[in-house]
Amino acid sequence: MDFTPLFLSLRAAGIATILVIIIGIPVSYRVAYMKRGRGIVDAVCTLPMVLPPTVVGFFLLLFFGKNSMVGAWLMERGIPVVFSQTGMVIASAVVSFPLLYRTARGAFEQMDETLVQAAQTLGIGEGRIFFRIVCPNCMPGILAGVILSFARAMGEFGATIMLAGNIPGKTQTAAIAVYTAMQSGNRQLAFQWALLIIGISLFFMLLLNLVTGRRGGRVWLWK
Amino acid sequence: MALEVRIKKQFPDFLLDVEFQTEEEIFGVLGESGCGKSLTLKCIAGIERPDQGRIVLNGRELFDSKKGINLPARERKIGYLFQEYALFPNMTVEENIAVGIKEKKKGEKKKKIHDYIQKFFLEGLEKKHPSSLSGGQKQRVAIARMLAAEPELILLDEPFSAVDSYLKWKLEQMLLEWLEEVQVTTLLVSHNRDEVYRLCDRMGIIHKGHMEVCGKKQEIFQNPGTVSAAILTGCKNIARIATITEGRAEVADWRTALPLPDGGVGEAFTHVGVRAHDIRMLTVDEDGRGSLGDGRRGLEDIKNTEELIAVLPAVVERKIEGPFDDIYVLRLAMQKETDTVFRVEIARNEGAVFIEKQNVKLGIPKEKILWLR
Numbered sequence: 001m002d003f004t005p006l007f008l009s010l011r012a013a014g015i016a017t018i019l020v021i022i023i024g025i026p027v028s029y030r031v032a033y034m035k036r037g038r039g040i041v042d043a044v045c046t047l048p049m050v051l052p053p054t055v056v057g058f059f060l061l062l063f064f065g066k067n068s069m070v071g072a073w074l075m076e077r078g079i080p081v082v083f084s085q086t087g088m089v090i091a092s093a094v095v096s097f098p099l100l101y102r103t104a105r106g107a108f109e110q111m112d113e114t115l116v117q118a119a120q121t122l123g124i125g126e127g128r129i130f131f132r133i134v135c136p137n138c139m140p141g142i143l144a145g146v147i148l149s150f151a152r153a154m155g156e157f158g159a160t161i162m163l164a165g166n167i168p169g170k171t172q173t174a175a176i177a178v179y180t181a182m183q184s185g186n187r188q189l190a191f192q193w194a195l196l197i198i199g200i201s202l203f204f205m206l207l208l209n210l211v212t213g214r215r216g217g218r219v220w221l222w223k
Numbered sequence: 224m225a226l227e228v229r230i231k232k233q234f235p236d237f238l239l240d241v242e243f244q245t246e247e248e249i250f251g252v253l254g255e256s257g258c259g260k261s262l263t264l265k266c267i268a269g270i271e272r273p274d275q276g277r278i279v280l281n282g283r284e285l286f287d288s289k290k291g292i293n294l295p296a297r298e299r300k301i302g303y304l305f306q307e308y309a310l311f312p313n314m315t316v317e318e319n320i321a322v323g324i325k326e327k328k329k330g331e332k333k334k335k336i337h338d339y340i341q342k343f344f345l346e347g348l349e350k351k352h353p354s355s356l357s358g359g360q361k362q363r364v365a366i367a368r369m370l371a372a373e374p375e376l377i378l379l380d381e382p383f384s385a386v387d388s389y390l391k392w393k394l395e396q397m398l399l400e401w402l403e404e405v406q407v408t409t410l411l412v413s414h415n416r417d418e419v420y421r422l423c424d425r426m427g428i429i430h431k432g433h434m435e436v437c438g439k440k441q442e443i444f445q446n447p448g449t450v451s452a453a454i455l456t457g458c459k460n461i462a463r464i465a466t467i468t469e470g471r472a473e474v475a476d477w478r479t480a481l482p483l484p485d486g487g488v489g490e491a492f493t494h495v496g497v498r499a500h501d502i503r504m505l506t507v508d509e510d511g512r513g514s515l516g517d518g519r520r521g522l523e524d525i526k527n528t529e530e531l532i533a534v535l536p537a538v539v540e541r542k543i544e545g546p547f548d549d550i551y552v553l554r555l556a557m558q559k560e561t562d563t564v565f566r567v568e569i570a571r572n573e574g575a576v577f578i579e580k581q582n583v584k585l586g587i588p589k590e591k592i593l594w595l596r
Contacts, residue, residue: 117270118309120296122323122372132322136313 001192004169005177012085012160012173013153016092017100020149024100025142029134031101032108042105049098056094057162064090064163087164088171092153099152100145107141108134144212151204155197225408226250226376230266230276230286239263239273239432249402249409251423251440253416253455259432260412261306264378267410268303269296280376281408302374302407306381308365310353316340316364317349323372335371342401343367359390366398370405377402377409383418395421416457420444428452450595453496458593459566461496476563478555479533484594494595499568501591503531504551504577505584532589537565539581547571553585 031041048056064071064081074081081087115137119129135142157175164171166180174197181190225247232239239259243250254260265271267278267285275288280301285294310319320339326332340349343363353361362382369377382398383391399422402409413419419426420440427437430451436443447453453461462476470488471480474495481495536556543550545568553565565585577583 112307112309114305114307114309115311117265117268117296118303118305119311119322120270121268121299121301121303121374122368123297123300123325124322125297133311133313137311139313 009173012088028105053158057159091159096149096152100149103145107138230273251419251426254429302369496593503586
């Protein structure tokens, strides 16, 4: 059994998760305290979670394809997206974004807002409030979002196969390997991959429960 | 002029319209819950933005809707003690206090933190997190954190509402000492009249988003002026004036007409009130004459010492024993069931004891009647 698809999956999901953290946490914080237009922004941010991954893949193809401005611009700079590992990362990031976004937003909304108000009256700047008070106090929620998001990116299939294709050794992830093995009639290989994926996913869900379990996060983080 | 506030903020079903000025003092704001007192503090602190008005602190304009000035909370230098203290749960006691200190030099900062820890009796708790502190300790950390940021104004939002009553007295005295030491203008918001009276010299009363009265505490308690101020300062017996004719106010609920106070002719009084402990309760002898419950003084004796504006026959309906007072609920004789009742409080050591169903007379001293608008 060649483990390349697994490493490809882990790497793409890892990079995608980092992207999602960088973009998703500020966005969810912003939406949590948004007054106007909140419903629309929230719906758009959640959309990739409920759309069929093929639809997401289809629009990503349109957006990053050779005939689009973005795709052509990236191509000129030697960053092809379609049929590339960049495409894998982008597809995984878009599909897993809503999971982090929604979990983190919930955590921000549930945080006692007097903490932020108290920090403001103490003269602390907004950036310091965010990193020293908001984030630490929402850490269980943020971590849960990160884990969910990573697990989702690991299992990403539809959008990835649409955008990045199924190139063995390059863009063939573990999830796609199951599909390919079945297609070529290799049931035993498909079974092995399936078991491996179940094992990995189960591990992450157990980790999730450890982080969000009753008082789990708090004890684990600072007590 | 230390603090000058004039703000308006419209909500769908509520208008906040508050105006007052303080000296360098502890100024009390009394109001029932939901009247807009916390909202007023939040507007002053810069957490909420008023629709219009002006807030000036020690000559510094914090907010002016006409000039378009609205300093963010972090630049206002206002300390805010939240009801639940709002300590940062992820930081230790030490870190909570350190977070608002502007001092950059490490050694100086450390010394400052240590000073506050010592002053607020927090030694040994430096490395603890707020979740493992008691209510009193949390409050001390919150006050230390607030003072460490060196505010020019201190806002206290129901500071003792989350504290056990036996701790309250001690904390109140400590707070008073600390505030006297730092000499910073303070606004204390509370629904507890005793708290406000004990801690402040001047006070205001907010009712339904509006600052109704404002002045020296003794004057406000002696003459609240408005019905809501009378209720908030603890007046239990308030009745509506039906009509005012020829210098007399007809009070239907009390079945009597009271002569207006000197200089009160022409004023638009709507209610009268009398505090529960200001009513004299007299027994009725067989010949119909009243005397004090212990029999030492009769109606005539009382009339010699204070002028009674009205003497009302009544029946004791219920007697409730408080820890140090007896509380009597009475109904005027010949009054219908639905009519208002009187509440009279008599300190137990005064010795006057009455029983339920007993016929008595209620003497209302002229000096104690509250004329209200």
